[in-house]
Amino acid sequence: MTQADNDFSDFIIFVDESGDHSLTSISAEFPLFALAFCILRKTDYATEVAPALDSLKFDTFGHDLAVLHSRDIRKQQGDFAVLRDAARRAKFLSGMSAVIAEAPFTLCVTAIDKIRHKERYRNPYNPYHLSLQYCLERTYRFLIAQEQRGKRTHIIAESRGKAEDKDLELQFRRILDENEGWDHHFELRFASKSCNSIGLQLADLAAYPVARHVLEPEQANRAFDIVEKKLMTDGMVGMSRATRPSHRVKGYEGIGLKIFP
Template sequence: MPEFSDYIVFADESGDHGLQSIDPQFPVFALVFCIFDKGMYAEKVEPAFRRLKFKYFGHDAAILHEREIRKQEPPFAFLRQDAALRAGFMADVSAVMADAPFRAFCAVIDKMRHKARYVNPWNPYEIAMQFCMERLSDTLMREGQEGRLTHVLFEGRGREEDRQLELEFRRIAQNGKQWGRRSIDFIRTPLEPLFVPKSANLAGHQLSDLIARPIALRALRPDQANRAFDTIKDRVSALTIFP
């Protein structure tokens, strides 16, 4: 049985990584890794999300999803009914995000610039994955996790997409893709991908989903007001914008 690390990581993205048809209003792809100390995650993060859900839904089965909240779609349609209720809900969500003990690593790919610069551009997901895994491995080394297995949880998207993502992750984790600004020995901090359905209702995935778009927007429009990013900016340990 492997020795497990003291940390768990949740990954999420904002935007799509395709290069054929690029949305001019949102021409970026962002991947975020959120790393939690397991003890703090179990004692603070999960209970805080449950308390929030009990307050507004009466149960903890609801899943906080940034797009549905932003568009006030079910189960968040109640946000359309009362401005004070909406303001209170958003303030409570911000408080949960601000109080959560985590660190985030994020890579944002400007797809238009990337496509214009390279004749055969790499897949934005591959670039973002490499950058996030580099910073994760460095952090785990600093935290004394050498040789200990760390799980990185992705939200399942479908059998084929998950299979391709897992292959890419394992290639990097086994030092099969050494490119970029420096060489990282990923073997020193073993990483294992795990794909879970959205219905698993994990607080770590919901938090990473809530911050992925605000981080992408900060990279895309740095001068635009961005309250969600300001709430968690001190938790963003690394933000890489490529190219």
């Protein structure tokens, strides 16, 4: 086996966002953009996570073609119209919570308050591009701590259209160019929603409750209580308690969850 045959990382990363990154039209109800990196060890993904979510689909719909999307679940539309039945909805939500709670993955989220971002900066940076940079920085440190130096990690993002994908890829390359040594650690790939990627669906299900928590931190949020335990901590990126900022209350603040500005 050649080095080229054996340079793949043990991990794979799925990316999803909550909210939109537009700074020209900001929703008063949801003025936030959040980007989530869902990091999984490939063996865990193939043997535990994907089979568990597929089983949930079979139990709920009788097939595995339904694409788990947090908005569709909340609106009970499309395949999720079956959740209008209270008993089926309760069983599905309980099952989904159990699967996510038991799934071994690490979550890295950047949340940008778009109103404050525009108020603070004369020429505010694109929220998606800024979030991508922050998530890549912390994910790189996580992978190095996991002894993945020199190995290639695939980042799977949902395709948003030809122009949008091209723009994101350019920003991705720019970030790698500005960080010497990162280029051989990351490879960006796009996947359409129709490909029914379990990893992208998991990232979607994890992103929304974090965004909702950032918007309304005092409101009860059972979904966040579950994914909070998945957020990347300072120990995961090799940061000791002695070196972490004194103002941090929880180990994931500024690491697994970065709120900006």
